[in-house]
Amino acid sequence: MLSNISKDWLGVGFVTAIGLAVLIFVPMLFDLFEVLQMTKYVVLSLFALSLAYIWGFGGILSFGQAGFFGLGGYTFAVSAINMGQTTIPFLMAIAMCALFAAALGYFMFYGRLNDVYLGVVTLVVTLILWKLINHTAGPEFIIGKARLGGFNGVPSIPIMTLPWQPDMEMEPSQMFQYFMAILIIVYLLLHFLIKSKFGRVAISIRENEIRTSLLGYDVRLYKLWIFTIGGAIGGAAGAMWATYQTFIDPNAFSLEVSAKCLIWVMAGGVGTLFGPIVGVIALEYLSLKLGETSFLNNLIILGTILMFLVLLLPKGLFPTFRDLVIKLWQRARGGTSGERPS
Amino acid sequence: MALLEIHDLRAAYGHVPILHKIDMHVEQGEFVGVLGHNGMGKTTLLRAIMGFVTTKGGRIVYQDQEIQRLPTYRRARMGMSLVPQGREIFPNLTVLENLTVGILGKKGSLDRIDEMLEYFPRLRPLLDRRGGALSGGEQQILAIARCLCNHPSLILLDEPTEGVQPSIIHEISEVLQKLQGQQNLTIVLVEQNLEFIVGLASRIYTISRGVLDTEIPIDEIKDSAMVAEYLGFGA
Numbered sequence: 001m002l003s004n005i006s007k008d009w010l011g012v013g014f015v016t017a018i019g020l021a022v023l024i025f026v027p028m029l030f031d032l033f034e035v036l037q038m039t040k041y042v043v044l045s046l047f048a049l050s051l052a053y054i055w056g057f058g059g060i061l062s063f064g065q066a067g068f069f070g071l072g073g074y075t076f077a078v079s080a081i082n083m084g085q086t087t088i089p090f091l092m093a094i095a096m097c098a099l100f101a102a103a104l105g106y107f108m109f110y111g112r113l114n115d116v117y118l119g120v121v122t123l124v125v126t127l128i129l130w131k132l133i134n135h136t137a138g139p140e141f142i143i144g145k146a147r148l149g150g151f152n153g154v155p156s157i158p159i160m161t162l163p164w165q166p167d168m169e170m171e172p173s174q175m176f177q178y179f180m181a182i183l184i185i186v187y188l189l190l191h192f193l194i195k196s197k198f199g200r201v202a203i204s205i206r207e208n209e210i211r212t213s214l215l216g217y218d219v220r221l222y223k224l225w226i227f228t229i230g231g232a233i234g235g236a237a238g239a240m241w242a243t244y245q246t247f248i249d250p251n252a253f254s255l256e257v258s259a260k261c262l263i264w265v266m267a268g269g270v271g272t273l274f275g276p277i278v279g280v281i282a283l284e285y286l287s288l289k290l291g292e293t294s295f296l297n298n299l300i301i302l303g304t305i306l307m308f309l310v311l312l313l314p315k316g317l318f319p320t321f322r323d324l325v326i327k328l329w330q331r332a333r334g335g336t337s338g339e340r341p342s
Numbered sequence: 343m344a345l346l347e348i349h350d351l352r353a354a355y356g357h358v359p360i361l362h363k364i365d366m367h368v369e370q371g372e373f374v375g376v377l378g379h380n381g382m383g384k385t386t387l388l389r390a391i392m393g394f395v396t397t398k399g400g401r402i403v404y405q406d407q408e409i410q411r412l413p414t415y416r417r418a419r420m421g422m423s424l425v426p427q428g429r430e431i432f433p434n435l436t437v438l439e440n441l442t443v444g445i446l447g448k449k450g451s452l453d454r455i456d457e458m459l460e461y462f463p464r465l466r467p468l469l470d471r472r473g474g475a476l477s478g479g480e481q482q483i484l485a486i487a488r489c490l491c492n493h494p495s496l497i498l499l500d501e502p503t504e505g506v507q508p509s510i511i512h513e514i515s516e517v518l519q520k521l522q523g524q525q526n527l528t529i530v531l532v533e534q535n536l537e538f539i540v541g542l543a544s545r546i547y548t549i550s551r552g553v554l555d556t557e558i559p560i561d562e563i564k565d566s567a568m569v570a571e572y573l574g575f576g577a
Contacts, residue, residue: 216418
């Protein structure tokens with residue numbers, strides 16, 4: 001028992017240490033463009049974590065995670081423009097997405113939708129939101145001082161300020177550190193949650209819903225909580241995206257954003273928290289580099305790489321690498337099989 | 343007083359009727375067997391009792407309360423527990439985590455797991471193993487131990503000997519007898535293994551084509567040849 005706990009904490013400690021090192025040293029060692037690029041990876045990593053948690057640890061495959069991303073972004077944009085500060089709007093974005101996820105989840109889980117229909121419903125709801133926000137270009141679509149702008153989007157979103165200090169806008173390096181700190185905290189919180197009794201029940205539900213209900217757990221309620229937590233994290237990522245770009249448009253709700261999130265999680269490794277972060281960084285960096293070349297459409301190259309990745313490494317990048325290291329370690333020690341990798 | 347009473351129970355998968363007019367009663371502390379061939383409705387009967395097969399009529403009374411409309415998790419919280427066919431442990435959780443999930447709430451959980459490990463010492467060195475890495479017999483023991491973790495008052499066992507090696511069948515049999523004696527458990531065992539069920543049950547129902555058609559008298563249970571005759575096994 002102890003050995004597994006220590007292995008788990010060794011892994012988490014290692015990832016946290018890497019995160020803290022990145023938080024401290026990246027602004028010192030890299031130029032502004034690179035810091036901004038890495039801020040984007042941090043925001044998208046948080047977004048990927050929202051799906052990684054509900055899919056990998058609750059068995060809820062959402063095809064519409066962009067719905068929370070967009071809703072969080074718009075909630076933040078509208079409230080920040082009206083309030084002239086960012087701390088409360090950030091919390092409002094999280095709360096709004098949690099409430100939206102709870103309402104949607106209630107109908108899905110208490111309506112006993114199976115996995116396929118659940119995927120379809122999340123996708124359709126996101127497309128409805130995308131369509132809806134696209135049709136808000138007219139001057140009548142204004143909330144306080146904020147015009148929704150339809151397909152033109154919402155410009156001039158306030159830059160993130162220091163918490164509770166509305167006059168102190170963050171420098172790019174501060175924003176990177178702030179977002180990185182949020183990513184580390186969310187990663188740790190999710191890890192605690194997964195290792196808690198709640199997390200074990202969630203994994204049991206992922207593995208066998210009927211068996212879990214036979215043990216006396218209300219599966220619907222657990223799934224609702226898991227989905228709500230995922231929605232809240234997606235909303236936080238959306239708010240961070242809006243303030244990072246100081247702009248948001250309906251593309252935040254798009255199918256492309258939902259699909260990318262699925263790809264990051266799949267490529268990085270479903271059932272892990274660190275894997276999807278690796279997925280975001282690897283694929284976004286690859287995309288950036290391919291965008292700099294002109295000999296072939298980078299989407300074709302990226303698509304081909306993804307196809308091979310899914311076919312050759314079905315577990316994902318991180319679990320494959322981790323299992324390889326464990327196998328080599330066990331071979332070197334002549335160890336036993338069957339112990340769960342940390 | 344009967345712990346479980348079933349009156350005129352009917353159940354179906356979609357439009358295909360499986361159980362017809364089942365009447366059954368199980369007293370507190372009894373070990374009741376249900377014997378029947380494959381496809382006769384044994385598993386469906388247990389599933390209907392636990393509430394994940396929709397019943398089409400009849401009543402299930404447990405601890406003097408009608409439960410046929412209650413969802414599965416509510417029935418489990420009332421003290422009913424099913425060890426399903428094929429074990430269905432959680433393969434990606436460790437043995438310890440499987441046992442922990444078996445306990446609703448946190449109070450006294452480690453003590454209860456320790457108690458279970460006294461009954462099933464075979465699990466103690468395997469606590470760190472993933473459930474999926476255990477042998478079929480070990481998984482069966484884990485499934486039974488996990489079901490017991492939550493202090494059930496009624497255990498429904500669905501063919502626990504299926505695909506399990508004889509030494510483990512013997513171990514399961516001994517532990518079930520010990521548990522029933524020490525903790526006054528009520529057990530309903532569904533089986534095809536005549537020897538196993540005859541060795542444990544104090545009363546046996548036979549099931550054929552979804553109908554509980556015979557209750558074999560207690561004094562005839564120990565005579566395997568007689569039980570086989572009821573079922574037509576010996577024919």
